[in-house]
Amino acid sequence: MLQLIQDIIYNVTGKQGITYETDFVQDLALNSFDVMNIISAFEDHFDTTIPTREVWHLHQVKDVIDYLAQKGFTQP
């Protein structure tokens, strides 16, 4: 799953060097537009809709991995 997140973030923002502890705001300086783009990319990948209100609690990459696991999303 980490590789998928790395690929999506790179494709959307051009940022590299993503680890489990990477913080989207503190480390990558992403803004809301970047986050919405990333959400959209995840939605396309998993063919689902992710409520925007749920993602603002996800600060680090590992939070996203936990969130996706809770929702039952696994990497094809």
Place this chain on the structure above:
Amino acid sequence: MGADRIPAAIFRAPFSEGGPGSHALLLRAASRYSGLSPAALGELRTGPWGKPSFSQVPSLHFSLTHSGQWWLCAFASVPLGLDLQIHRSHADPGRLSRRFFHPREDAWLAQNRYRDFFDVWCAKESWVKYTGHGFFDDPATFSVVDEAGNFPALEGVRLRLLPFAPGYSLCLCAREETVVEWHDL
């Protein structure tokens, strides 16, 4: 300047990896605007939806934003919201608009092949920064295009698209009419 116009000071600084972080820039700008030392401003705290304020000067209203190579922060005596967005060439405006925007906004944008997508984005984000809710509120539930097709328009506030650098959109949201003063950090 009309008596009912509120001064809003916008500080701008280059923003890049290796340079001063957003927190350091905010402290510097807030000190210059208020005339207070960073210590006198107090701790930076966040409200229930994440909107920041200074513990010792809660009446100091500000809104910061960064995108591309720029960091900006607006200060005023009244609540306000500021959003800057670089025009990202790899973004798909149509897809993002259909997914996240109000149907009226999407229809309005589609008329001009989404040419004004980033202006709409900034207007919407300046509003959610003004309210302090961020995008905890579903962005598709409100529209900055009114029923008559006017943009930017949202009941109860003034949305001002401000000229900035080429390839950027910038919008300031406040209930009051504002007059903007620019400052370089």
